[in-house]
Amino acid sequence: MATWQLSSPILGLVVTVIMFAIFYYIGWTSSRKTANVADLYAAGYTIGPVVNGLGMGATWASLATFLGVSALILQLQVPFVYLWIQWGISIPLLTLLYGTSLRRMQAYTPATFIRARFGKEATVIAASWMVLIMIMYALGQMIGIAQVFEMLFGLSYNMGLIIGGLATIGFITLGGMLGASYNAAFQMVVMILTMVVPMAAIMKAMGSSGWWFPPLAYGDMVPAMKEVLPTFFDMQHPFKWYFALIPAFTLGPIGLPHLAMRVFTASSLKSARAAVVWFAIFLGLLFCGTYTVGFAGNYYVATTGTQITEPDKIVLILNVIYNPAWVAALVMGGALAAGLSTVSGNLLAIGALVSQDILGVFAPNLNEKSRMRIGYVALGVGGLVALVLAFNPPKFLVTSILWAFGLCASTITPTMLLGVWWKQANRLAGIVSSIIAGITYIVISPHVMPHIVVGSGVTASLGMAGGMVTVPLAFFLFIVLSWIFNSIPGLERFKPTEEDKKLVDRIHGWGDYQEYRYNGNTGVALAALASLCVFIWGLMPW
Numbered sequence: 001m002a003t004w005q006l007s008s009p010i011l012g013l014v015v016t017v018i019m020f021a022i023f024y025y026i027g028w029t030s031s032r033k034t035a036n037v038a039d040l041y042a043a044g045y046t047i048g049p050v051v052n053g054l055g056m057g058a059t060w061a062s063l064a065t066f067l068g069v070s071a072l073i074l075q076l077q078v079p080f081v082y083l084w085i086q087w088g089i090s091i092p093l094l095t096l097l098y099g100t101s102l103r104r105m106q107a108y109t110p111a112t113f114i115r116a117r118f119g120k121e122a123t124v125i126a127a128s129w130m131v132l133i134m135i136m137y138a139l140g141q142m143i144g145i146a147q148v149f150e151m152l153f154g155l156s157y158n159m160g161l162i163i164g165g166l167a168t169i170g171f172i173t174l175g176g177m178l179g180a181s182y183n184a185a186f187q188m189v190v191m192i193l194t195m196v197v198p199m200a201a202i203m204k205a206m207g208s209s210g211w212w213f214p215p216l217a218y219g220d221m222v223p224a225m226k227e228v229l230p231t232f233f234d235m236q237h238p239f240k241w242y243f244a245l246i247p248a249f250t251l252g253p254i255g256l257p258h259l260a261m262r263v264f265t266a267s268s269l270k271s272a273r274a275a276v277v278w279f280a281i282f283l284g285l286l287f288c289g290t291y292t293v294g295f296a297g298n299y300y301v302a303t304t305g306t307q308i309t310e311p312d313k314i315v316l317i318l319n320v321i322y323n324p325a326w327v328a329a330l331v332m333g334g335a336l337a338a339g340l341s342t343v344s345g346n347l348l349a350i351g352a353l354v355s356q357d358i359l360g361v362f363a364p365n366l367n368e369k370s371r372m373r374i375g376y377v378a379l380g381v382g383g384l385v386a387l388v389l390a391f392n393p394p395k396f397l398v399t400s401i402l403w404a405f406g407l408c409a410s411t412i413t414p415t416m417l418l419g420v421w422w423k424q425a426n427r428l429a430g431i432v433s434s435i436i437a438g439i440t441y442i443v444i445s446p447h448v449m450p451h452i453v454v455g456s457g458v459t460a461s462l463g464m465a466g467g468m469v470t471v472p473l474a475f476f477l478f479i480v481l482s483w484i485f486n487s488i489p490g491l492e493r494f495k496p497t498e499e500d501k502k503l504v505d506r507i508h509g510w511g512d513y514q515e516y517r518y519n520g521n522t523g524v525a526l527a528a529l530a531s532l533c534v535f536i537w538g539l540m541p542w
Contacts, residue, residue: 011325011326011328011329012151012153012329012332013153014329015329015330015332015333016149016333016336019190019333019336019337020167020171022186023171023183023340024170024171024174026171026175026179026182026183026186027171027172027174027175027179027183028174028175028179029179030174030175030176030178030179030182031174031175031176031179033178034175034176034178034179036368036372037108037355037356037368037371037372037375038106038108039176039177039178040176040177040351040352040372040375040376041108041109041176041177041261041348041351041352041356041375042106042108042177042261042264042265043176043177043178043180043181043265044178045106045264045265045266045267046178046265046267047181047265047266047267047271047275048267048271049266049271049272049274049275049277049278050185050275050278051181051182051185052181052262052265052266052271052272052275052278052279053274053275053276053277053278053279053281053282054184054185054188054189054278054282055180055181055184055185055188055262055265055341056091056259056262056263056275056276056278056279056283057188057279057282057283057286058184058185058187058188058191058337058338058341058342059184059258059259059262059341059342059344059345060087060090060091060253060259060279060283060342061188061191061283061286061338061341061342062137062140062141062338062339062341062342063140063141063144063145063148063335063336063338063339063342064140064144064338065191065195065286065290065338066144066191066195066315066316066331066334066335066338067144067147067312067313067315067335069084069290070290070293070294070297070311070312070313070314070315071311071312071314073290073291073293073294073297073298073314074294074297074298074301074308074311074314075311075458076458077229077231077232077233077234077236077294077298078232078233078234078235079235079236079237079241079242080294081291082242082245083245083249084287084290086245086246086249086250087249087250087253087405088280088283088287089250090249090250090252090253090254090256090259091253091259091262091276091279092276092279092280093250093254094253094254094259094260094263095263095272095273095275095276097254097416097417097420097421098110098113098260098416098417098420099260099263099264099272100263100269100272100273101420101507101508101509102260102263102264102420102507103263103264103266103269103272104269104506104507104509105503105506105507106264107264108261108264108352108356108357109127109130109257109260109261109264109349109352109353109356109357110126110130110255110257110260110412110416111123111126111127111130111257111353111356111357112356112357113416113419113420113507114126114127114357114415114416114419115357115360115361116503117419117425117500117503117504118415118419118425118427118430118431118500119427120361121427121431122415122427122430122431122434123357123358123360123361124358124361125431125434125435126411126412126415126434127353127354127357127358128358129407129408129411129412129434129438130257130349130353130408130412131350131353131354131358131382132407133256133257133404133407133408133411133412134257134258134346134347134349134350134353134382135346135350135382135385135386135389136403136404136407137256137258137342137346137404138342138343138346138347138350138382138383138386139386139389139390141339141340141342141343141346141386142161142164142165142168142339142343142383142386142387142389142390143161143390144335144338144339145160145161145164145165145168145336145339145340145343146158146160146161146164146165146390147160147313148160148164148332148335148336148339149161149163149164149336151313151316151332158391161387161390161391162387164336165383165386165387165390166387168339168340168343168383169347169379169380169383169384169387171183172340172343172344172347172348172379172383173347173376173379173380173383176348177261177265177348180344180345180348181262181265183340183341183344184341184344184345186337187337187338187340187341188282188286188337188341190333190334190337191286191334191337191338191341192282192285192286192289193334194330194331194333194334194335194337195286195289195290195293195315195331195334196285196286196288196289198319198323198327198328198330198331199289199292199293199296199315199318200212200213201322201323201327202296202318202319202322202323203218203221203292203296205322206221206296206299206300206322207221207224208220208221218292218295218296218299221295221299224299225295225298225299225302228299228302228303229298229299229302232295232298238542240468240537240542241459241464241542243468244459244464244465244467244468244538245464247406247409247464247467247468247471247472247534248402248405248406248409248462248463248464248466248467248468248471249402249405249464249467251409251413251467251471252404252405252406252407252408252409252413252467253405253408254409254413254416254417255408255409255411255412255413255415255416256404256405256408256412257349257352257353257412258342258345258346258348258349259345261345261348261349261352262275262345263275293314293315293318296318297311297314297315297317297318300318300321315331315335316328316331316332316335319331343383343386346382346386347379347382347383348379350378350379350382351375351376351378351379351382352375353378354374354375354378354382355371355372355374355375355378356371356375359371359374402462402463403445403447403463405463405467406441406445406463406464406466406467406470406471407438407441407442407463409467409470409471409474410434410437410438410440410441410467410470410471410473410474411434411437411438411441411474412434413471413474414430414433414434414437414471414474414475414478415430415433415434415478418430418475418478418479418482418524419504420504420507420508421504421518422482422518422519422524423496423500423501423504423517423518423519424482424483424486424496424519424521424524425478425482425496426481426482426485426486426494426495426496427493427494427495427496428481428485428491428494429477429478429479429481429482429484429485429494430478432477432481433473433474433475433477433478433481434474436473436474436477437470437471437473437474437477438470440469440470440473441466441467441469441470444465444466444469444470445460445463445466446460446461453465454466454468454469454538454539455468455542456542459542465538465542468534468535468537468538469535469538469539471534472530472531472532472533472534472535472538473531473535475527475528475531476528476531476532476535479524479525479527479528479531480528483521501513501515501519504517504518505517505518
């Protein structure tokens with residue numbers, strides 16, 4: 001049985017104190033520059049492309065990059081690459097499909113657009129879904145943070161959760177989005193260095209000649225891997241398995257508010273687009289290191305016969321075995337940085353959704369000072385809720401995060417995409433489709449009602465099977481119900497108004513209004529037909 005304990009907790013203490021000192025310093029200096037709501041939630045729209053690219057990568061990556069993902073690589077082997085590629089293209093797609101459009105209206109969250117486009121009722125529904133999704137997402141990070149503190153100091157899980165969770169909530173609440181942006185940039189640098197450099201040393205110890213650059217590290221070891229683990233490179237799943245990645249894992253992150261908020265902080269539209277390029281570069285470097293972990297972990301298990309009882313800690317196990325203790329401590333610090341960067345975005349999204357979007361409906365005349373105060377409270381309370389839930393966490397670290405992807409794809413993404421690209425999208429249709437698809441996704445998942453599940457095995461547990469049903473269902477219902485509700489007398493208040501249609505033109509950068517733009521039915525009809533076909537296919541046994 002492989003162990004992952006550090007030989008000296010002092011090393012972990014030094015790494016943690018230094019990192020948190022930096023986080024709190026950045027948060028404190030940023031708090032002095034946070035004077036209004038735009039500063040708190042959008043960093044005053046001042047973040048440049050390199051910092052934003054780093055921040056996007058850090059917010060996207062999450063602690064699962066160091067912990068839960070390694071368990072998936074050990075289980076899925078090479079097919080995992082296709083799963084993570086679907087996640088990786090979410091930020092570019094988000095920016096392309098609606099991020100820069102919403103940046104033009106200086107939105108704080110996607111719900112800001114939903115209120116302007118679909119009205120108050122839709123805002124409450126969408127913002128409520130988003131808050132739930134952000135708490136689920138933050139839950140996974142809190143679990144991981146507690147585990148890292150457990151590994152660094154030998155603390156009990158609950159004690160690690162209390163200390164790590166409260167320390168995390170403190171610096172995030174202090175710094176707002178400006179602090180979160182620069183902290184995330186720093187955290188992404190830490191993640192890349194602590195993932196890539198130690199893995200190069202490990203691959204050198206394993207005999208790789210390309211160890212100096214992790215993307216090449218295992219190239220000359222492919223024959224050895226095929227000899228000890230012939231299945232590693234097999235495409236062992238049917239086509240449906242790979243297709244099912246698209247609804248949940250490509251379309252899901254597109255609707256995540258904490259990712260969208262990173263685009264909104266950009267200093268300009270040009271800066272937002274440039275940040276995506278930097279995001280791809282930085283995330284690619286981190287990916288290379290993580291894939292190397294998967295290869296090395298499988299190779300280690302196959303060649304030594306070691307039983308890994310905690311597969312989500314394989315990156316830490318490898319470093320404890322092959323590298324000096326201080327290197328292993330730095331890697332655990334990188335894992336901690338990954339969790340902190342993502343939970344920062346989660347809590348900021350919760351704060352903005354509560355204080356700006358939900359309260360904007362029920363208390364529209366609330367002054368800015370009060371909104372900021374409530375926002376800070378919502379930040380802290382959201383973190384405390386995730387912390388409390390983490391005392392009895394899911395058994396598998398990444399489950400709640402992956403499940404959140406499918407739920408977001410079913411409830412938020414259709415509303416955003418159709419709202420931005422189709423003027424005939426009906427308000428009531430958006431509400432009905434979101435509620436039906438969201439509730440259905442929860443019911444057929446394996447985590448709430450285990451006896452009512454679509455799909456089986458890893459496809460169900462990762463949320464892929466449910467997404468194959470509810471995501472196309474949401475798009476189909478939204479489109480068809482929009483046609484129906486737009487034609488029924490008495491439902492005029494739910495029809496898109498001329499102002500709604502002007503908003504669509506405006507966020508796309510048009511200086512004038514033309515009725516024909518984004519108003520056709522051919523494209524959405526094809527989308528509805530395709531959604532219906534995927535929905536039926538998803539219901540079939542697999």
